[in-house]
Amino acid sequence: MSKKPKIKITLVDRKGPCACHRGHCIGDVFDYDEERGRLCPMAMHVAFPYIDILRYGGTLPTCKDGDFRFCCPDVDVINVFRIEKNK
Template sequence: MKIRITVVDQKGNCPCHRAHQVGDVFDYDQDRGKLCPLAMHVLFPMIDILRYGGKLKSDVFCCPDVDTINVFKIEKLDE
């Protein structure tokens, strides 16, 4: 199973410190090093839930950077 992570919105006042832009798409297994560590800290537990068959109340989560609040959408893709 693949996990796709997409930047769907930015709500902060500053550009992203990792240069993420709305529309950026990441494959969790192939692009892990390209994704911001702050975002990964938030997203990892959600990804783990999806990988082990759990369900999420929402598929949208934001990073904890108050200067740049990136909003990420997590999708489980069946191969």
């Protein structure tokens, strides 16, 4: 059985008018295996299906910057996260 790849989640932007209620700031980086409890549960809920796709060999569509991004569902904050599969 092959080992699942490591996943890194980075907060890269904020689109909403309010600061993150969980205290996340642009530049925060999370190792999915080691630090998933630090990531806001609402953002984690959005990220999980994408992480699952990456871990089981799938690919995600890239954005104009060439990476994959998702947003937290808090309309006042709208943190933008990048997901990367570590090689």
